[in-house]
Amino acid sequence: MQLLNAQTLARLSGVKLRARAVMEGVLSGLHKSPHQGQSVEFSEHKEYAPGDELRHLDWKAFGKFDKFYIKRFEHETNLRAVMLIDASASMGYSSGGLSKLEVAKVLAGTLAYLLVRQQDAAGLAVTHGSSCSDLPPRSAAGHLTTLLETLEGLSPQGTTDLAAAADHLAEKVTRRSLLCVFSDLFDDRPDGLRRLLQLRARKNDLAVFHLVDPSELSFPFDDPTLFLSMEDERRLEVNPREIKQSYLEELGAFLAESRKACAEADVDYELVRTDEPLDSVLLRFLARRQGRRR
Amino acid sequence: MTFANPWLLLGASAALVPLLVHLFDRRRPRPHPFGAISFVLRSQRRTASRLKLKRLILYCLRTLILLALPVALARPEWRREVGASASARGPAATSIVLDSSLSMRWSDGKSLFLRGREEAREALRDLLPEEPANVVLCGPLVSPPPPPTSDRAQLRAQLDEAEPSYGPSDLVRCMELGARSLEESPLPSKRLVVISDFTQGSLRLEAPPPTVAGPKGERIRPEVVLRDAARGEQALPNRAVVDLKVEPALQVGPRAFQFTFTVRNFSSEPVKDLEASLKVEGQVVAKGFLDISGGGTAQKSLTHRFDSGGLFTGEVSISADALAEDDRRAFVLNAPKELRALVVNGSPSTVRYRDEAFFVEAALTAPGSPLHAAVRDVDSAFREDFSSYQVVLLLNVPAPTKEQSERLGEYVRQGGSLFLSMGDNVAPETYNQRLGAVLPRRLRDVKTSVDPSELDAAARAAKLANFSSEHPVFTPFTGRAREGLMSSRFYRYVLLEAEAVQKGEIGAVLATLEDGAPAVAVAARGRGRVMLFTSTVDRDWGDFAIRTSFLPLMQRFCAFLAGSLDEREEHRPRVGETLSLRLPKEPEVERVASPSGGEVPLSSEPDGPVQVGPIAEPGVHTAFDSSGRPLAAFAAVLDPSESDLTRIRREELTQHFGEDTVRTAGGQGAERKAPFWTWLIVAAAAAFLLEGVLLRR
Numbered sequence: 001m002q003l004l005n006a007q008t009l010a011r012l013s014g015v016k017l018r019a020r021a022v023m024e025g026v027l028s029g030l031h032k033s034p035h036q037g038q039s040v041e042f043s044e045h046k047e048y049a050p051g052d053e054l055r056h057l058d059w060k061a062f063g064k065f066d067k068f069y070i071k072r073f074e075h076e077t078n079l080r081a082v083m084l085i086d087a088s089a090s091m092g093y094s095s096g097g098l099s100k101l102e103v104a105k106v107l108a109g110t111l112a113y114l115l116v117r118q119q120d121a122a123g124l125a126v127t128h129g130s131s132c133s134d135l136p137p138r139s140a141a142g143h144l145t146t147l148l149e150t151l152e153g154l155s156p157q158g159t160t161d162l163a164a165a166a167d168h169l170a171e172k173v174t175r176r177s178l179l180c181v182f183s184d185l186f187d188d189r190p191d192g193l194r195r196l197l198q199l200r201a202r203k204n205d206l207a208v209f210h211l212v213d214p215s216e217l218s219f220p221f222d223d224p225t226l227f228l229s230m231e232d233e234r235r236l237e238v239n240p241r242e243i244k245q246s247y248l249e250e251l252g253a254f255l256a257e258s259r260k261a262c263a264e265a266d267v268d269y270e271l272v273r274t275d276e277p278l279d280s281v282l283l284r285f286l287a288r289r290q291g292r293r294r
Numbered sequence: 295m296t297f298a299n300p301w302l303l304l305g306a307s308a309a310l311v312p313l314l315v316h317l318f319d320r321r322r323p324r325p326h327p328f329g330a331i332s333f334v335l336r337s338q339r340r341t342a343s344r345l346k347l348k349r350l351i352l353y354c355l356r357t358l359i360l361l362a363l364p365v366a367l368a369r370p371e372w373r374r375e376v377g378a379s380a381s382a383r384g385p386a387a388t389s390i391v392l393d394s395s396l397s398m399r400w401s402d403g404k405s406l407f408l409r410g411r412e413e414a415r416e417a418l419r420d421l422l423p424e425e426p427a428n429v430v431l432c433g434p435l436v437s438p439p440p441p442p443t444s445d446r447a448q449l450r451a452q453l454d455e456a457e458p459s460y461g462p463s464d465l466v467r468c469m470e471l472g473a474r475s476l477e478e479s480p481l482p483s484k485r486l487v488v489i490s491d492f493t494q495g496s497l498r499l500e501a502p503p504p505t506v507a508g509p510k511g512e513r514i515r516p517e518v519v520l521r522d523a524a525r526g527e528q529a530l531p532n533r534a535v536v537d538l539k540v541e542p543a544l545q546v547g548p549r550a551f552q553f554t555f556t557v558r559n560f561s562s563e564p565v566k567d568l569e570a571s572l573k574v575e576g577q578v579v580a581k582g583f584l585d586i587s588g589g590g591t592a593q594k595s596l597t598h599r600f601d602s603g604g605l606f607t608g609e610v611s612i613s614a615d616a617l618a619e620d621d622r623r624a625f626v627l628n629a630p631k632e633l634r635a636l637v638v639n640g641s642p643s644t645v646r647y648r649d650e651a652f653f654v655e656a657a658l659t660a661p662g663s664p665l666h667a668a669v670r671d672v673d674s675a676f677r678e679d680f681s682s683y684q685v686v687l688l689l690n691v692p693a694p695t696k697e698q699s700e701r702l703g704e705y706v707r708q709g710g711s712l713f714l715s716m717g718d719n720v721a722p723e724t725y726n727q728r729l730g731a732v733l734p735r736r737l738r739d740v741k742t743s744v745d746p747s748e749l750d751a752a753a754r755a756a757k758l759a760n761f762s763s764e765h766p767v768f769t770p771f772t773g774r775a776r777e778g779l780m781s782s783r784f785y786r787y788v789l790l791e792a793e794a795v796q797k798g799e800i801g802a803v804l805a806t807l808e809d810g811a812p813a814v815a816v817a818a819r820g821r822g823r824v825m826l827f828t829s830t831v832d833r834d835w836g837d838f839a840i841r842t843s844f845l846p847l848m849q850r851f852c853a854f855l856a857g858s859l860d861e862r863e864e865h866r867p868r869v870g871e872t873l874s875l876r877l878p879k880e881p882e883v884e885r886v887a888s889p890s891g892g893e894v895p896l897s898s899e900p901d902g903p904v905q906v907g908p909i910a911e912p913g914v915h916t917a918f919d920s921s922g923r924p925l926a927a928f929a930a931v932l933d934p935s936e937s938d939l940t941r942i943r944r945e946e947l948t949q950h951f952g953e954d955t956v957r958t959a960g961g962q963g964a965e966r967k968a969p970f971w972t973w974l975i976v977a978a979a980a981a982f983l984l985e986g987v988l989l990r991r
Contacts, residue, residue: 090329090330091329093327093328093329100329184329186329186330186332188332213329216328216329216330221326223323223324224321224323224324225323225324225325225326226322226323226324226325226326227326227327227328227331227334228325228326228327228328228331229327229328229331230327230328230329230331234331234335236331236334236335236338237323238334238338242341242345242348243334243337243338243341243345246337246338246340246341247333247334247337249337250333250336250337250340251330251333254333
């Protein structure tokens, strides 16, 4: 599988990924820093007024115009982004095309590529059940290769434990970062998503990519079916036609609840069907973030 | 319950299929790992109870479908206990009694009789091949049916030829005849199928149900199946002309008549503005409207004046309803011809009220009288041509001469009529000599009961003791009119001998006085009639002339003598009856034609009346002589009891026959009750639809 297909990258090349909030960074980049004056990027001239720092006085301008002008600079920072991949067994479900995990890997890899390309730092966190592994954010080109190889090696296993992933990220991400969560959110624990959204309270920027298979959305089964759980031993023999209406109501309520929880926590929420074009998913996401920044 | 195709019940075992499928269906469902299984589990928990109920309903519906269809195809039929026992006894000899009374002509587009005939055909079809049957057509005249036969074609032909009658029927009698005919069948089981509208007049519930002789001679009740030709209709609305009176309307004219007819509404709904009309000789001559309350009666009078005398036929009618036959009533009417009477005044007087002819002239020329009186003194009278008068009245006339007497005798023998009243000018012996050939009886003496000048003359005067109320002259004198006539006082009168003057028929005494002396005697002489009144017709010998009965009685004396009272005799036989028709011996009645042109049976005894009938149709019947000349006519009327279409309640029938044997109509039509098996098919179809709906939900 080619994670970063040329077509997708070509359509995303004109897009500037900008963080919504001002973040601390060491390296200058495309992202605006709240600390003016530390960058070498000239911004504008301002007529001197008492109190201004004399070290910013533009002597060349004084020589030309015989007036004092203060030079002002717009300092740029680096963005730190961490891609949290839910690699539980339910993410391996596929009704024909890409599985949810595969889609998550493509989306996370593409975003990491874009970030590193504009010299931002991209990291990776993977959750399998209660255990988590991570790759710290870096902006080096070599790091991107490592990150992509790690993504390539992921396989679905274990249960979904969003609370454990949230705890892990809270411990590891000490600086303000963009956290992109790729998951189907099928966590039987009632507070999993809520714990994850609490990371927003720690000044992190959070985006949730909710991955859903088309069959999970439409429940297109007719014949009596023995449904097997992908994460545990649960199983159920049922006539799908008899419960279809009820299932769709339950799932609709879950999706609505997830969207509402994200909105209340000021978190970007993107419902991703695994059969829709991924470039359009990313374009929609980036366009929304750019719009929010303005 | 019985089944027409019992072997098809084997198909009902298909009802076990859903159960077997439920028990043994072990198809392995396709396993499918699914990420969102939590939602599947939650949905299943949420819908589990509803699905359980749905599955149970589906199971029941499928079982119902698979059970109902084969049972319906087997064509089940509910049969009462009676039927069940009858069928258990084997084939039964059957008598089909079909009511053909007038009420069966009631029609709402299709007459009850046609429906009844269909019922009879169906009853015939329902019989087993080994069951013999006969048909009893139950009308006003019913004859014992032949023994039951297996010749179905003959029975069907008999039904095809059957027609409803115009008279009443007696179902009890018909059932008895049918039951008796069944006794001739060797089959032990007997059955009576009675097809009627079951109106109040058709069945006498006070009579016991029919019985047949059992194997040991004991009386047993046959199976009775009642088929309702009215197909359960609660009420059969009807109104009818139930009575008609035709009376002279003297206030309108001498030949005016008032037709008063009674209309009864047998339904509970009131009728407004019901049109009534009077037809004479096919022409509507008067119309009117009447309102009748529900279940009530109303009278209407229509008047018509005839321009000339003679025999007229006609009918009164109301707007036709479902039973049109009783909405009209025919009549035959003799409008009086003008009679010329010659009044011979034997004691004229210049004082009018003392004139012998004063009261007679006043009576004969009163308004409405058909008589035209010519008053003459004795000399003038005997110069008249008697043949131009129908009646000659000799009032206190001295005995005519021999020549005059011969003229009078010849006049009477040729058909003229003579009326004689007594008085002081009458000499009995001379009368006997001159007019002995025509007098009803010999005159004897003049008797004085009391001198009118005496104080208590009124109390001691002779009065009428008796009169022949059946004679046409005296028939109207009943009640108060009779009292008025009987209170007339006679101070003097002529006694009569007990024999005729000469060889001949002795005159009949129509009225007698208290001492037994005749007051009125009458005799036929040749082709004429002679009447003798033994007192005076003025106030000389009594006060009869000033009594109210004097006027009508004098008019009737003259009408009788002229023969027009005989013509006024009305015959109104009912359909089904036999009429005794008194007609002159010459010419003899050859035939009597019914309104439809058919001939009515005739029988006659020597010197007796002609027996006409039984009459089968309502309307005007005409008697003809051998040359085709009409001799007499009469109007037959319907029995009003047949117009009452109040139905006997099913409970009453059940109570009467002891068991619930009433079967509703089995013919075709919208009112026919759907058989049980059709409901099974409907139930199966409904279950099929419901199952489809449930499966889609």
